[in-house]
Amino acid sequence: MLTLKQQEVLEFIKKFLKKHNYAPTVMELADGIGVKSKGVVHRYLQALNDQEYIELIPNRHRNIRLVEPPEGTSSMIPLLGKIAAGQPIEAIPNQEELDVSAVFLGADRYALRVQGDSMIDDGIFDGDYVICRHSHTANNGDIVVALVDQEQATLKRFHHNHDQTVTLTPANARFSPMVYESRRVIIQGIFVGLIRVDHH
Amino acid sequence: MLTLKQQEVLEFIKKFLKKHNYAPTVMELADGIGVKSKGVVHRYLQALNDQEYIELIPNRHRNIRLVEPPEGTSSMIPLLGKIAAGQPIEAIPNQEELDVSAVFLGADRYALRVQGDSMIDDGIFDGDYVICRHSHTANNGDIVVALVDQEQATLKRFHHNHDQTVTLTPANARFSPMVYESRRVIIQGIFVGLIRVDHH
DNA sequence: CTTGAAAGTTCTCATTTCGTTCTCTATGAT
DNA sequence: ATCATAGAGAACGAAATGAGAACTTTCAAG
Numbered sequence: 001m002l003t004l005k006q007q008e009v010l011e012f013i014k015k016f017l018k019k020h021n022y023a024p025t026v027m028e029l030a031d032g033i034g035v036k037s038k039g040v041v042h043r044y045l046q047a048l049n050d051q052e053y054i055e056l057i058p059n060r061h062r063n064i065r066l067v068e069p070p071e072g073t074s075s076m077i078p079l080l081g082k083i084a085a086g087q088p089i090e091a092i093p094n095q096e097e098l099d100v101s102a103v104f105l106g107a108d109r110y111a112l113r114v115q116g117d118s119m120i121d122d123g124i125f126d127g128d129y130v131i132c133r134h135s136h137t138a139n140n141g142d143i144v145v146a147l148v149d150q151e152q153a154t155l156k157r158f159h160h161n162h163d164q165t166v167t168l169t170p171a172n173a174r175f176s177p178m179v180y181e182s183r184r185v186i187i188q189g190i191f192v193g194l195i196r197v198d199h200h
Numbered sequence: 201m202l203t204l205k206q207q208e209v210l211e212f213i214k215k216f217l218k219k220h221n222y223a224p225t226v227m228e229l230a231d232g233i234g235v236k237s238k239g240v241v242h243r244y245l246q247a248l249n250d251q252e253y254i255e256l257i258p259n260r261h262r263n264i265r266l267v268e269p270p271e272g273t274s275s276m277i278p279l280l281g282k283i284a285a286g287q288p289i290e291a292i293p294n295q296e297e298l299d300v301s302a303v304f305l306g307a308d309r310y311a312l313r314v315q316g317d318s319m320i321d322d323g324i325f326d327g328d329y330v331i332c333r334h335s336h337t338a339n340n341g342d343i344v345v346a347l348v349d350q351e352q353a354t355l356k357r358f359h360h361n362h363d364q365t366v367t368l369t370p371a372n373a374r375f376s377p378m379v380y381e382s383r384r385v386i387i388q389g390i391f392v393g394l395i396r397v398d399h400h
Numbered sequence: 401c402t403t404g405a406a407a408g409t410t411c412t413c414a415t416t417t418c419g420t421t422c423t424c425t426a427t428g429a430t
Numbered sequence: 431a432t433c434a435t436a437g438a439g440a441a442c443g444a445a446a447t448g449a450g451a452a453c454t455t456t457c458a459a460g
Contacts, residue, residue: 003435022204025418037438042420044436059444061203061418098311098329100300100395111298123396125323129298142400195300196323196394200342203446225407237449242409244447259455261407 008033009044023064108134119155121171128196132189143191149184208233209244210253223264308334319355322371328396332389343391349384
């Protein structure tokens with residue numbers, strides 16, 4: 001836990017950083033909090049460093065780094081609550097956050113723009129972006145990006161049968177499930193999420 | 201990390217480049233930052249080069265190139281193409297990218313977890329996260345987060361009538377549109393997008 | 401093509417600034 | 431009394447900065 005003085009030092013660092021875009025020297029810090037000795041300030045810095053509020057790069061000038069990254073760098077969206085939960089949203093003091101990047105960003109992730117209505121019953125609409133994970137195998141029930149006869153890439157629910165065939169099922173009552181020999185179907189990815197942007 | 205002087209040098213280079221469309225010589229740089237020795241300036245250039253803020257082409261006059269700062273912490277997902285487009289995905293040499301943060305990250309954005317099926321026909325499913333923009337007004341046809349009688353926050357399509365009433369329309373055939381006096385309905389946000397995470 | 405000024409590069413030396421460590425002192429709480 | 435917190439200041443070494451000489455390479459004028 002921080003002592004009062006330590007908090008004061010931390011506050012000053014933040015303010016200084018915001019103002020100048022570089023860290024203060026120990027002496028500037030000493031001036032800022034009304035202390036005459038560098039040694040004293042350095043003791044505070046050590047404490048803050050030990051508690052990981054800041055990071056000190058040894059023997060460098062203006063060597064203070066804030067550990068908590070300044071807001072805006074992250075992909076966090078405040079998660080205010082559940083809708084239809086019976087409470088006014090703005091009254092909910094909820095600290096939860098939704099991390100966009102954790103779910104969708106990764107070396108093996110890619111996006112595809114959806115065209116057509118074949119998965120409409122699964123809530124995947126024309127114009128949506130589906131986020132997929134690269135994979136050439138899938139489990140039964142997965143929604144996959146499948147390539148049939150090297151020709152047509154489609155989004156379908158996948159089911160592997162016992163007779164060397166697979167069934168690709170659209171989520172739309174107007175279309176029927178299709179059965180193919182396994183060798184004709186190549187899995188190109190597995191559905192992991194969906195992003196929709198309202199263009200209203 | 202850059203020292204103060206290094207920042208100053210970098211700034212001067214940028215300004216010079218903007219003004220003249222070509223890089224300064226070492227001596228012009230020295231003048232610009234008030235230093236008399238070429239050697240000193242060159243040391244700064246080396247430092248900036250090492251830290252990849254600039255690129256120095258060896259033994260050329262006016263040999264400083266600015267290195268484009270690395271893409272923002274990158275909320276970019278490669279956008280490989282359109283699904284059901286008739287081509288194998290991996291064969292599409294597409295450079296497009298989908299920027300997650302641009303759409304969803306902003307001071308006035310927040311997320312809500314959807315509970316229930318009232319918007320199912322608009323492809324908004326139970327468990328989805330809807331991204332909203334804070335707003336107390338809406339246009340006809342917007343999907344809004346609406347609070348009725350300070351009690352129930354729901355997601356509905358909004359329509360403002362001419363007789364001091366509003367109509368909130370669920371996107372589900374099993375539910376009917378509701379009409380309320382305007383004063384009973386408070387808009388808390390406007391739907392701007394949707395995120396779904398597959399928990400399969 | 402030659403050539404010389406201009407420009408980039410590599411050094412060494414000196415000075416200043418700054419982080420770091422240390423000791424000594426003081427005060428208040430348990 | 432002991433310990434945690436707080437301050438002053440000295441001393442040291444490393445980092446940052448500066449000046450300038452010496453060298454090589456580039457580039458354009460003649």
